Amino acid sequence: MANPAVELAGVTKRFGDEVVAVNELDLTIEDGEFFSLLGPSGCGKTTTLRMIAGFEFPTEGSIRIHGKEMGLKPPNQRPVNTVFQSYALFPHMSVAENVAFGLNMTKVEKSEVQRRVSRVLDQVQLSKRADARPSQLSGGMQQRVALARALVNEPEVLLLDEPLGALDLKLRQAMQVELKDLQGRVGITFIYVTHDQEEALTMSDRIGVMNEGSLLQVGRSEEIYEHPASRFVADFIGDINLIDVTLNGSGGARLSSGAEIALPGGTTGSETQITLALRPERLALYDLDEEIPAGYNRVRVKVSRRLYYGDVHFYDVDAGIGTEIEVKEENRPGVELYEVGEEAYLAWSPEAANLVTS
Amino acid sequence: MAAPPVTDPEVTAPVTPELEHAAGKAEARRGFLIALPSFIYLVLLFVIPLGLVFVYSFATRDATGQTVLEDWNLESYKRLFSTEVLEIFLRSLVLAALTTGICLIVCYPFAFYIATRTPRVRNILLILVMIPFWSNFLVRTYAWRVLLGSEGPLSQLSVLLGGEPFRLLFTNVAVLIGLVYGFMPFMVLPLYAALERMDWRLVEAARDLYADGWTAFRKVTLPLSMPGVVAGSILVFIPSLGAYVTPALLGGARTVLMGDYIVSQFLAARNWPFGSALSFAVMFVMLLATIFYFRAGAKTL
Numbered sequence: 084m085a086n087p088a089v090e091l092a093g094v095t096k097r098f099g100d101e102v103v104a105v106n107e108l109d110l111t112i113e114d115g116e117f118f119s120l121l122g123p124s125g126c127g128k129t130t131t132l133r134m135i136a137g138f139e140f141p142t143e144g145s146i147r148i149h150g151k152e153m154g155l156k157p158p159n160q161r162p163v164n165t166v167f168q169s170y171a172l173f174p175h176m177s178v179a180e181n182v183a184f185g186l187n188m189t190k191v192e193k194s195e196v197q198r199r200v201s202r203v204l205d206q207v208q209l210s211k212r213a214d215a216r217p218s219q220l221s222g223g224m225q226q227r228v229a230l231a232r233a234l235v236n237e238p239e240v241l242l243l244d245e246p247l248g249a250l251d252l253k254l255r256q257a258m259q260v261e262l263k264d265l266q267g268r269v270g271i272t273f274i275y276v277t278h279d280q281e282e283a284l285t286m287s288d289r290i291g292v293m294n295e296g297s298l299l300q301v302g303r304s305e306e307i308y309e310h311p312a313s314r315f316v317a318d319f320i321g322d323i324n325l326i327d328v329t330l331n332g333s334g335g336a337r338l339s340s341g342a343e344i345a346l347p348g349g350t351t352g353s354e355t356q357i358t359l360a361l362r363p364e365r366l367a368l369y370d371l372d373e374e375i376p377a378g379y380n381r382v383r384v385k386v387s388r389r390l391y392y393g394d395v396h397f398y399d400v401d402a403g404i405g406t407e408i409e410v411k412e413e414n415r416p417g418v419e420l421y422e423v424g425e426e427a428y429l430a431w432s433p434e435a436a437n438l439v440t441s
Numbered sequence: 442m443a444a445p446p447v448t449d450p451e452v453t454a455p456v457t458p459e460l461e462h463a464a465g466k467a468e469a470r471r472g473f474l475i476a477l478p479s480f481i482y483l484v485l486l487f488v489i490p491l492g493l494v495f496v497y498s499f500a501t502r503d504a505t506g507q508t509v510l511e512d513w514n515l516e517s518y519k520r521l522f523s524t525e526v527l528e529i530f531l532r533s534l535v536l537a538a539l540t541t542g543i544c545l546i547v548c549y550p551f552a553f554y555i556a557t558r559t560p561r562v563r564n565i566l567l568i569l570v571m572i573p574f575w576s577n578f579l580v581r582t583y584a585w586r587v588l589l590g591s592e593g594p595l596s597q598l599s600v601l602l603g604g605e606p607f608r609l610l611f612t613n614v615a616v617l618i619g620l621v622y623g624f625m626p627f628m629v630l631p632l633y634a635a636l637e638r639m640d641w642r643l644v645e646a647a648r649d650l651y652a653d654g655w656t657a658f659r660k661v662t663l664p665l666s667m668p669g670v671v672a673g674s675i676l677v678f679i680p681s682l683g684a685y686v687t688p689a690l691l692g693g694a695r696t697v698l699m700g701d702y703i704v705s706q707f708l709a710a711r712n713w714p715f716g717s718a719l720s721f722a723v724m725f726v727m728l729l730a731t732i733f734y735f736r737a738g739a740k741t742l
Contacts, residue, residue, distance in 0.1 A: 138645055158648040171646040175664050184660075185650035236650070 086150035088114045088240050088272035089135060094144035096130050096296075104130040106296035108144070112240075112274060112289075117266050119275045119283040122293035123319065128276045131293070132242050135274065137161045149239055159188070164233035166243045170225045172217035178228050179204065179213040185236040203235040206265075223254045230265075240272045247282065259286055280320045284308060292316050314439045317360040324366075324408050325439075326359040340403035344380040345433040358439050363411035365435035368398065368421055369428040379430040384408070386421045396420065400429055498717035508713040517718035526702075526719070533699035534726070536613065537681035540620040544628040544677045545670065547621070552632035552669070553662075556639065563637075570629050582619055582690045589615050589691065611693035619687040627676040635669025636662075671738030678734075679727050699723055 089112040096105040105127040112118045120128040133139045135146060137158035146153045148162060164185065172181050179200055186196045204210045207227040217225055226246060233241055247255045247262075263286045266273045277283050283290050284304045291301045292315075300312045311317035318325060328336035328344070332353025335345050346359075368386075369375050384400035387407060394414055398421060399407040408429065412418060421427055454460070501512040520526065555566045573581065587593055591608035600606050609615045639662065647657035663670075685700035692698060697705075703723070706716030 136649060138648075157653075158645070159651045159653055163649075165646070165649045167642055167646060169642060171640070171642040173643060173646070173661060184647070184652075188651035188656065232650070 086114075086147070087111045088116065088149060089274065090145075090147040090150075091131070091135075092145045092147075094131070094134065094141045094146060096127070096134060096139060097142045103296050105134070105141070108298050110291060110298060110301065112272060114149075115270050115272055117263065117273045117275065117286060117288045119277060119287040119290045120293060121277055121280060121283040121290050121320075123278055126293040127296040128278075128293050129244055132165075132244055132274060132276045135161075135240070136163055136165050136242050162239040163242055164236050164238040166229045166233050166241065166246045168244045168246065168248055170217075170229040170246075172225055172228055172232070174217055177214050177216060178209060178220070181217065181228055182232045182235050184232065189236070199235050203231045206234075207231045222249055223258070226250060226258065230262075234265075234269065234271070237269075238271065240274060243273060243275045245277055245279075246275075248277075248279075255282075262286060284320070292319065294319070310437055311360060311439060314358055314360075317437065317439050322363050322409060322411070324359075324361045324363065326361065326404060326406070326408070328357060328359050330355045330357060338382070338402065338404050340382075342382050342402070344382065345378070346438065347434050347436060350438065360437040360439050361408075361431060361435065363397070363409040364413075366408070366410040366429055366431050368400070368410055368412065369430055370419075371426060371428060373428070375428060375430045376432075379432055381428045381430045384427060384429045386423050386425050386427065389421065389423060400427070402429060494717045494720055497713050498721055500714045502712065502714065506711045517714040518722075520715055521718060521722050529697055529699060529702050530722075530726075532613075532696065533682055536617060536620065536698065537678050537684075539617055540624060540681040541628075541674050541678040543617070543621050544625055545674065548625060548628040548632055548673065549670075552629050552636055555629075555633050556636035567630075567633070570626050573626065578623065579686060579690075582623070582686055585615070585619050585622070585691055586610055589618070610691060611696075613692065613696050615691040616688045616696070616698070619691045620681050620684060623684075623687060624677040624681060627680070628673040631672035631676060632666065632669040635666040635672075639665060667738050671734045675731055675734050678730055682727060682730075683723055 089110075091108050091110040094105060094108040095103070097103050108127075108131060120131060122128045130139060134141050135148075135153075137153065137156055137160075140155055153161060173184065176184070182200045182203060183196050186199060191199075201210065201213070204213055207230060209224060209227055209231065212220060212224065217228060220228065226249075229246065243262075247258050250258060259282060262273075275283070275286065284307075287304055289301060289303055290307050292299045292307060294315050300307060300316050302310075307316065308320055311320060311323075314325060317323050326338065328338055330346075330350070330352045331337050331343065334348070334350055335343055336350075336357070336359065337343055368384075369381075371383075375381050382402050384402045386398055387401045388397075388399040390397040390399075392414075396412045396414060396418075398410040398412065400410055402408055410429065496510070497508060498517050499513045499515070500508050500510050501514060501516070503509050555563055555570075558566065588595065589609040590596070591606055591610070593608075593610075596606045596608060609618070643661050643665070644657050647661045648654070652660060683700050683703075684698065685704055688696070688698040689701045689704075692701070699719070703716050703719045706712045706719060710716075
């Protein structure tokens with residue numbers, strides 16, 4: 084199919100007169116893509132998903148699935164299926180009946196229904212629990228039933244609304260890998276709604292970051308993480324230091340402490356307030372007499388806190404700029420630890436920084 | 442975890458199995474004491490009278506019609522199978538079933554409507570459902586006599602439209618209208634309770650899986666609201682079967698129902714043993730109906 088899987092054009096959703104849940108959203112999701120809508124709760128990501136599914140209709144705008152305008156089509160006439168946040172499994176039906184529901188509705192032949200249900204249950208390793216009621220299954224199993232119930236219909240687009248939210252950490256991480264693999268195998272377009280940035284980063288081909296009803300940035304995981312386009316995106320995705328600086332006119336900037344630093348190449352402008360976004364893992368601490376790689380920025384700091392995370396050490400350091408800067412150092416063998424109160428140089432490559440406005 | 446038993450706060454010694462056991466027993470005793478008043482009430486005013494009725498159903502009558510508690514026999518029970526009684530029974534059963542069915546059909550959409558409103562509107566509607574209870578049932582049933590009589594508005598409307606005046610009063614239809622009217626709230630409330638608990642995301646899931654609105658209702662909403670349907674049906678069917686006031690006021694002399702038949706045995710005919718046997722027969726049918734309903738309801742869940 085040449086058409087993109089899903090196209091949203093100027094989609095706005097208002098509830099009542101005042102609440103704007105989604106604001107003039109333009110988004111194109113390619114066929115076979117694993118696309119995540121990422122944002123804090125109430126950002127409009129779930130409403131967007133529900134509009135694609137047909138549970139809500141946009142106040143304005145157009146939603147096309149593989150080129151076909153969806154308009155006011157009810158959910159049952161759309162070539163999409165949803166995996167609900169709470170799974171929404173039918174409690175009065177067995178696992179197999181749950182999975183067969185969609186096929187029975189579309190008048191698929193009985194033998195074909197049986198064949199497809201048993202195949203998909205095999206895929207999610209639940210063949211042995213086909214006759215169980217959902218309430219007899221663990222959270223992880225229910226999750227897989229919900230997935231099987233949607234996938235068995237071979238929809239053009241699969242919509243997933245925080246499907247891993249209710250699982251504990253270990254299971255969630257395992258399911259992330261499983262979901263990603265599954266998507267690769269079945270080749271169906273996945274639209275995945277989550278507020279968990281790690282989940283979005285690890286699974287997605289592309290991510291759309293939303294806040295307050297607007298789509299702020301769309302891009303591949305690395306783009307979003309390495310080059311956030313706005314302060315909100317930088318702050319929302321991962322840990323980050325946001326440092327207010329003043330451009331000095333010669334491609335560099337001045338911290339509020341007065342220290343001069345170099346910025347990524349090509350930065351121009353002077354006496355403008357701007358925010359420097361620096362990932363903690365791109366920062367390093369050096370002894371005062373240690374050699375620092377050429378071209379790196381160096382700022383003299385004092386360690387004010389050290390937190391042990393097992394795999395990493397987190398330092399909060401004071402550079403005299405009002406807020407503390409967070410540094411993340413890997414817990415490698417023989418790594419040199421800095422004690423609270425110790426002075427050191429904070430150093431980073433100018434290219435590791437991002438300048439964000441607003 | 443269960444709440445720790447409330448024990449004597451004075452005892453602060455380390456706990457031993459004996460102390461723990463004693464605390465558990467004290468807890469059980471306290472529970473029994475709380476239930477005791479209602480227990481006494483039920484035994485005095487329900488179990489004992491019912492036992493008396495049971496005993497009377499095996500008694501005989503002397504020449505003057507007085508009940509004598511000797512010569513125990515099954516005559517009253519044999520009479521239950523006479524054509525007259527079976528006819529009354531069948532009529533009562535059909536009427537109770539019709540009342541239940543009509544209430545269900547009328548009340549389900551209404552309960553559905555209430556359950557899907559905002560909490561504010563919901564409360565107002567629920568109060569409206571309960572308003573009829575604020576005035577006496579007898580008074581309301583008398584009002585139906587006016588409405589259904591030959592001088593009533595229904596009849597007048599028929600004349601106005603060029604038809605014949607008619608009278609529904611003293612017919613089975615009048616009784617049916619009265620019963621449906623009287624027991625409607627008993628159907629609405631359990632149905633509402635069941636629908637209010639509904640997880641509407643399940644309906645969305647059904648719609649998502651290609652079910653149209655009606656199919657989603659049939660496959661998901663209805664089966665999941667069965668507990669309400671069962672409870673409402675029992676609450677309407679049982680009082681309809683034994684109803685006395687409504688058939689007595691709205692029904693005709695030729696359409697005797699179980700309720701007034703039993704009353705007439707105790708009062709006019711002064712046949713206490715037979716009246717008692719009839720009462721037990723009705724209770725037995727109600728028990729069967731209840732078991733049947735619960736079984737049917739349990740199957741869907």
